[in-house]
Amino acid sequence: MKNIILEKIINNKLQNNLNIKDYIPNGLQIEGKKYIKNIILGVSICQQLLNIAVKLKADAIIVHHGFFWKNESSVIKGFKKKRIYTLLINNINLYSWHIPLDINEKIGNNIYLAKILDINIQGKINPFIFYGYLKNKISIKKFLLKIKNKLNRIPLHFGKNAPKKIYKIAWCSGAGQKFLGKVLHYKVDVFLTGEMSEMNFHIANENKIHFISAGHHVTERGGVIMLSKWLKKKFKLKTNFIDIYNPI
Template sequence: MNNFILEKIIDKKLHVNKFKDNVPNGLQIEGDSKVKKIITGVTACQNLLEKALSHNANTVMVHHGYFWKNESKYIHNMQRNRLKTILSNNINLYSWHLPLDIHPKLGNNAQIAKKLNISIKGYILPHVPWGVIQNSITGYEFARKIEKKYKKYPIYLNDNAPSLINKIAWCSGKGQGFIKEAYRFGIDAFLTGEISEETLHISRELGIHFFALGHHATEKDGIKSLGNWLFKKYNLDVNFIDIYNPA
């Protein structure tokens, strides 16, 4: 498939024109005009690029790409090495950020709900859905459920929280800043990827359960689901590679 045609297909699927993002979405770096083999991953780090080359892939598709709004405009050191690898090997680099967090079926937040059997009821903010757990559950039971599904036990805070969780809000990645909005909405628990120093005090004083699973862990399934959709819909050769990241 032509690389620009593929960009248009995915942009349409993810409704890219609806978003104002702090990073370009779509084909960030043009490579071979014909997309032959795709490697997907969370972040376009050097390790993922090297894995793509070892798999003879000419296309890399990620959630975290390059050219962030507040990123340095100088091409030095790490960034130089990454771009050299991409350009010298004629690799296409695609990236979708917010559109892949928010998509109601393929997105990271939708995949969290699917994995943890949360019924989505609505949205506190476009990127902060809320829902209910079918049978109310204790915080420790929910933490063990997260561990079973993600093979990783979350950071769990529960000081002054209710005994059971029924109503929960979540946001993949760096979502800890939305905990107050979620609390005002009346949730019992909040789940996200990252945790900040002040998060303990906020969750304790507001009296809600808080779960932090890791930025990487909460954003693997969106790009995987996009790759699966491309394989099923267009029979493209797509493989996901998980570069270990505990954060």
């Protein structure tokens, strides 16, 4: 498959034509060889992922967190030079889809979280926050255990005087902690996201809501996992999701 065709089909699948204001350019960020058969996928670009891609003779890398972030220095030196040099010298295409891979309703990070945590999606609070219901009311301890088992991460949790049994859930993959205030108006039992800020502790406790921070990395693995499976099944491409450990 041609590299520009791969970009188009993923743009179409992720509906990357909605004029979304993002922090990085979505799609093909660094051009490599013209034809693609072997694709490595990961959450974030890093030298370890690049080295694996070179070893496995990948034609392309697809990540959720790529290059060229807003407010980032445009100077290419040090580790950034090494990363880009690795791509160029090995003629590897680099693709990145950020917000489109968070908010897509078929292949996306938030959809994946709903699937593995058995949440029935009801809608969105805003483009980034989904909400829904569990099949039955369960204890918060049981829900935390499910997160631990499914994401292989012990989540941070607080919520003084929040209900012991939970049913209505709101969630946002990645750095969604800034949305806690907005979620309060929807009377959910739990708000799940990837990161947390100091102020979240007091806001959650004062409003008797469970706040769960499961990790930015693990809450954003799902989109690239689903994308990898879709590309393999529909287009017979060789895909390999590489999970580079990140405790954040």
